[in-house]
Amino acid sequence: MGIIFKGNLTGALCKDCKEPLLGSVIRFYRVDNINSDILSHVAADPKETIRILDEKEIKVKSKLLVAEAKIDENGDYSTVIKGNEQYDGPLTIDIVTHRVYQQKSKDRDPIQFTITTVQPRWTQDDQDNLIFNWKYCIQSRFWCHIRELFDAWVICGRLLNCKEKNTPIPGITVIAMDDDWITDDTLGSAVTDGSGHFRIDYTSSDFKKTFLSPVINVETPFPPFNSGPDVYFKLELAGTPIAFEKPSDKRNNVGPCLCVQLCLDTIDIPDVPIPASFTHFGRTRKIGIQSEINSANGKTQRTGFEGYAFYGSVFMIGSLTKRLNNQPMEYLFEYQKVATPTTPLSASGWLPVKNNMIPETVIGNLITLTSDPMNPVVKEPVYINPVGTGKTEVTYNGDWIKVPQNANFEAHQDAEILRINTNLIDTRPDIDMSAPTATIGSATTATNPRRQNEYVAIRMKQREENNPASEVVAGTSKAIALFNVRYDNVNKHGSWAPSTASNQVAAVSVDIDEILSGSTGCNKITEDLNVRYTARHENLGSVALSIVGPKKPGQNFSFPAISLMSEPETFGTTQLQFTPSGQSVKDLLPCAYTITLSATVKLTTGDGEPGPINDFISFCKS
Template identity: 55%
Template sequence: MSHIIKGNLAAYLCGRDCSENLSQVKVRIYLPVTEANAAALSSAEIKDTFREVSEEEIKSKQSKLLAEAETDMEGNFSIKIDEKYSRSALEIDFYCGTVPRPPFPPKKGKERQFHITTFVPQWKASQDQETWIANFSYIIPDKWWCLIKGRYFDVWTICGRLTDCETGKPLEGITVIAMDADFITDDELGRNTTDSNGHFKIYYTSVEFKKTFLSPLINIETDVTLPFASGPDVYFQLEYGGQRFALETKADRRNNVGYCLCVKLCSKELIPVDPSTPPSFTHFGLTQHIPIQSGIDLSTGKTLAGYAFFSSVNLVGTISKKINNLQMEYLFEYQEVTNPTDALNPAGWNPIVPNMIDKTVIGYLWSFTGDPSNPIAYEPYFINGTGTEKTVTFNGDWIQVPQDSNFAAHTDAEILKLNTEKLTGVTSIDMSMPTSGIGNTTVSASRPHVSNRYFAIRMKQRAVGGSATIAGTSKPIAIYNVLYQNVNKYGSWAHATVDNQYIALSVDLEEIISGSSGCSKITTDLHVKYGARNENLGSVSLSIVGPHKPGQSFGFNPIVLMSSPETFGSTQLVFTPPTDTVADLLPCAYTVSISATALLTTGDSNLGSYNDFVSFCKI
């Protein structure tokens, strides 16, 4: 029968409350150097047997090595022993060149060997009676393991548990962030998310707490009170849903901590940390995130992709609760110019007043729910909120940032939603005309050419009662808010008109228009007439759906856009083979469709395509 030692190696980091498996280390089994004291050593206390083995001793006992194996990720190992040594006492060492450091790869260093104990196997037969098995399990004391990881491999560890101070329940799914309090700037040492019992482990190296403003040229711990202390000064913050909270402050720091830090943390309220980014206006749109300067073409006032703005636009930036320890308030201003390249007038700014602002979320109130599996809830804070919603207070046209202790102000997010229709007004153009007008210009005294308008936008911020400063000014942007009314649709025989169209788009057939009933049939000729109007047309295209003969195809040549504000004209089918004409179409029903786009954006979404169609019968 074979003899197998099945074992497991683990280590304490903070006593029984925090441990880890010894993965990917080599377990070595030796015969004792001398048998005389084997029995005494096998019964000795662990604290008296565990020690580092010198290189000379490793060499001297090489001839006594019976077998070795590597532990798996759970610290388990299995080693087969020759039957002739099964009644002997055995020395067990482990040999490692790495130690755990999640979520990073194992930290590598000089390989070292440690003696665990002398072990006298107690063999038991396996269920199949074919193998003798001896079990061995060992947990390295925390004082040893923390010293090994820290001194030899520069891996420092924080073990802790986070609970609700009021209920004592563990807080699950919250990121705990370890900070090092420094004289110049506080460094983040590491972070980890709590499990269902509120436990977390944070691993870091001395590199994280030796950073200075001169790093990486000069790294040294810059402690607040002891500039050359060996360990970091640790305090904790929390993070949930992308928002940071001040669980502790620099004043609560634990000075000069050792290789292992064991903590029990509890939170009774959520106090958001103000962003390090100063209050500022930086972008248009949360989705497209268009920079207010580099993202705008000065020659056109449009985005670099050629889009003008319309409708409701998110103004994106950062606000904070306080400026110089006083409540922050901010407003936006606008200035219209004739051309986007015109110089701005320092005295030409006007405030964006409350009724120009659409309902806007500028931050959230955070609170504990008491539910361990979903511990934190948030409630949005609005500009122009309604009903029972939390809503800001205006100081004239100034927006006052809420001061609730659990309020988190937006960082690089929407801070005002500008209704550009209130800024420019909405121009309505009546497009009512006979269908015979389709395919011709629509510009007239009653339907004038309405061009883009150009507005610069800027943000001002101040502490209440203090002086205002500018926190971001955009290049003048092109804005177009025109709606077309009574637009012809569906050709002559199913004629209808529609209102409130961002693109006036129509298609019809000359042969049907000229018929007395509007239901004329197509025989030998087909002239498609079309018209599309918007100052910022992007594309106009025609297509046709219907049956074709074998080897036959037909369609329309691409439509070339005219200069603003419209594109119109007449075209005919292009056939393959080119000798075919309308007379060669199969007698059936066909539909001609037109589609158009306009280059208009809110910064979050673009205007969708518009369509029209007309059907006919070929006889």
């Protein structure tokens, strides 16, 4: 048998916002002398009896302590007193607060306050325990005063659709600002939840910043020194600012608990204060158009990603603005081929990137509020050359792309603003690799001439709509290496099962001398195995041979590493290496084996690279 004290304690911040008393302890005290004052307290509303105790009062009542319990993150508490002792009189309930919920300020001495005196209503469980269950929510006026003593300031609010008052807007970042005469302070930020609620915790140091902070923090202007912040709010959606309140909309000198209901009727995206620009290649790699391009060869020069040429469709990464010189803006991209990466660019050598050279590209979004509580904010992409129907498309002014002027248009920032199909810049024909299988393992450029990397610089221009005089360059790349040539009629599977393949990223072929010397391609291997290989591409990354087949216990075999030769191809003949070293081909088990030649190429779109290009050949060991 025992006595159980349990329940839940919270503190109100406002009507629909409360918090658990995490960081506090609840204490139950006996009442020493029951008199008329005590009885009046038992009958009184806790709002009338709650007060902070001084050290003397705390010391006097310490000997009357019956039980205490810590309050958890849900506001729940529970403690058990073992034994048969019972107490039927009234109990005084105090709270000792060490920290308040989500406190950001430094610790301070605990504060003890008394809430009320109650006559417990005991219940009994099936184990004969006596239970006193007491729940209470401390009124906001008193609890916010306690929070202020801990320098714990809070904003609790909700963001709703003004036109649909019951529709919350989730996923919006709410930023609380303090309007100050020197510089506005950011108090904090939070993202609205599924019901539109948000909570921002801060301290007085967040709004008492000066040019001498953190040495001297005071709220300005002077005086008073003990005023609260003057709060207004900014909104963002996934990092994009939304036009909302201005400093003139501030709430003056707010207290430690501010409860607000904000509403938004339309999405208005203010233009960004930075100019439009073209800065990188590729959404994933984000290769700098100047700093990460090697001036000597036009290839990438990023640590861990060096020596790559470009191919395929490449995203141009940068930022757009809706207006230039306060006028609607339009932009275009141009390219210029050069003989070498170091060839100076010509002022008259630029060609426009035509509409047909641009695959589907998203350059921003139209953001709209809806009345659907399950989907309150809709982002509708805006496309260049959309695939399919029902998509919002930009308009052109010749080769110039008009930036949408819709108030709710969110222009891309540090994201794709164009995509160029570089196959329409490098338009050279494929290389015909037609040759007898006997040529595998030998040089091919004499009979199948090479086509080297092309070099092209790319730039972005912007201007006021229909105003050529306002044209400015918004970013020019170094000349980049470009290679879109494919290989046709490439030998595959050597003399074993001869065939050819076309439209290959690289020419990769493998054969075996001992099969090549036969008439059917089915010669069995007995004592010798000489493997021929050829891998050709202007930007080879690696070439390797591997073999799959059974092994004797303790036996191991593989091909030696292949070192790359001068561009554009690596070729030769090699043999298996065995462990132990005294073994040879004749020690292979009589079975079937497959040899694979694999090559990689250093090409990138800025978002991906081609996978390995392979060829294989099988043989039987007799």
